[in-house]
Amino acid sequence: MFFETAMPKTVEPMKLSLETRAVHGGREDLHDMGVHALPIDLSSTYRVPDLAAAGIDLETLASGGHPATTPIYSRLHNPTVARFEKAFAGLEGTEEAVAFGSGMAAVTSVLMAARQRTGNGKPCHVVAIRPLYGGTDHLLASGLLGIDVSWARPDGIRRALRSETALVILETPANPTLSLVDLDEAVEQAGTVPVMVDSTFATPVLQNPARHGAAVVLHSATKFIGGHGDVLAGVVATDVEWARELRKIRVITGNVLHPLAAYLLHRGLPTLPLRVRHAQQGAEELAGRLLRHPRVTAVHYPGLGSSLEAAIMKKQMKGKGTILAFNVSGGFAAAARVMASVELMTPAVSLGSVDTLIQHPAALTHRVVEEGARRENGISESLLRVSVGLEDPVDLWADLEQALERV
Numbered sequence: 001m002f003f004e005t006a007m008p009k010t011v012e013p014m015k016l017s018l019e020t021r022a023v024h025g026g027r028e029d030l031h032d033m034g035v036h037a038l039p040i041d042l043s044s045t046y047r048v049p050d051l052a053a054a055g056i057d058l059e060t061l062a063s064g065g066h067p068a069t070t071p072i073y074s075r076l077h078n079p080t081v082a083r084f085e086k087a088f089a090g091l092e093g094t095e096e097a098v099a100f101g102s103g104m105a106a107v108t109s110v111l112m113a114a115r116q117r118t119g120n121g122k123p124c125h126v127v128a129i130r131p132l133y134g135g136t137d138h139l140l141a142s143g144l145l146g147i148d149v150s151w152a153r154p155d156g157i158r159r160a161l162r163s164e165t166a167l168v169i170l171e172t173p174a175n176p177t178l179s180l181v182d183l184d185e186a187v188e189q190a191g192t193v194p195v196m197v198d199s200t201f202a203t204p205v206l207q208n209p210a211r212h213g214a215a216v217v218l219h220s221a222t223k224f225i226g227g228h229g230d231v232l233a234g235v236v237a238t239d240v241e242w243a244r245e246l247r248k249i250r251v252i253t254g255n256v257l258h259p260l261a262a263y264l265l266h267r268g269l270p271t272l273p274l275r276v277r278h279a280q281q282g283a284e285e286l287a288g289r290l291l292r293h294p295r296v297t298a299v300h301y302p303g304l305g306s307s308l309e310a311a312i313m314k315k316q317m318k319g320k321g322t323i324l325a326f327n328v329s330g331g332f333a334a335a336a337r338v339m340a341s342v343e344l345m346t347p348a349v350s351l352g353s354v355d356t357l358i359q360h361p362a363a364l365t366h367r368v369v370e371e372g373a374r375r376e377n378g379i380s381e382s383l384l385r386v387s388v389g390l391e392d393p394v395d396l397w398a399d400l401e402q403a404l405e406r407v
């Protein structure tokens with residue numbers, strides 16, 4: 001079934017600048033509560049004053065509604081989580097945001113929502129553009145959710161569509177190769193089919209896919225939004241209708257975010273623009289130096305590839321970001337030696353933290369991806385991915401250089 005429109009309703013105009021929204025979003029009710037810091041509501045259950053007032057149905061909950069009376073039970077609604085969601089929607093410029101217990105819980109919920117939208121029991125088809133995060137690729141390829149998947153190149157979306165296509169799913173910049181997909185072009189090809197963009201690598205600071213027509217914008221909030229390597233979370237910025245479906249699924253499946261995690265995410269939002277821009281300077285510096293290093297055969301960083309990629313970057317991103325990847329001459333053994341030899345950088349998966357992390361996608365994050373798909377998409381044995389943190393780039397380069405000397 002085709003939907004009436006794939007165009008999201010972005011909340012326009014966003015009068016305040018990003019920095020201001022990052023500081024003030026989701027704090028609207030604090031003044032009346034007489035507090036200044038974000039309150040953490042850890043209640044799993046709430047007093048039900050009278051049964052007549054407690055007749056809350058799924059539709060009310062799905063609308064984000066928590067009648068002034070009582071939230072009843074924390075799987076249904078939690079005020080600390082709801083405040084973070086409000087703040088986050090403000091950063092992406094969407095009507096709503098819905099938070100989940102991890103990025104993968106968010107991806108799973110979006111796929112279930114897409115399936116619901118095609119109608120119960122009907123076949124459901126998704127068009128997916130590789131490369132994707134290893135976990136997302138694995139979820140789609142596993143058939144676990146009973147969804148039929150067609151893998152397409154960015155220019156082959158239109159050809160891959162069927163009458164029962166419920167969703168187009170893509171990442172830009174993509175994990176782990178940093179390849180870019182032209183958002184305007186992808187949305188145009190998808191026509192009336194909604195497009196889900198995993199925008200984890202860009203954060204709302206560098207890219208707002210909803211402004212290009214993406215119906216669903218997903219983030220693994222474990223990464224930059226948390227920003228300190230101490231929270232697992234996912235968040236989806238979208239319109240009212242999708243948010244309704246996603247909240248229903250969250251109530252039913254229990255894919256919830258813990259209020260302590262929501263507090264940490266919300267607490268970190270004011271510094272998100274500072275963190276991303278500062279780390280980006282470091283990444284630009286490292287990318288430039290890696291390009292000139294004799295043991296590095298290729299550097300992957302938005303805008304560095306073809307002139308077409310540079311044009312896409314300019315059109316939809318406000319900067320190149322903080323993550324880069326590179327190939328070392330000498331294959332797996334050389335890449336493994338670099339990863340084992342860094343002293344300041346942490347050899348670890350994940351990304352978007354205050355400290356710099358380096359990892360080997362083929363052996364770690366993308367190990368679960370079929371070998372053929374890894375090969376076709378440049379996830380090779382010589383590839384290392386670096387998530388640049390807030391350290392001084394001079395120190396980071398000294399560390400990487402001594403590790404490359406050992407190859």
Ligand SMILES: *Cc1c(COP(=O)(O)O)cnc(C)c1O
Binds near residue numbers: 221232
């Ligand atoms: C990490 C990641 C995910 C999965 O998020 P979790 O929070 O680990 O479940 C999804 N997409 C991208 C691009 C990621 O980097």
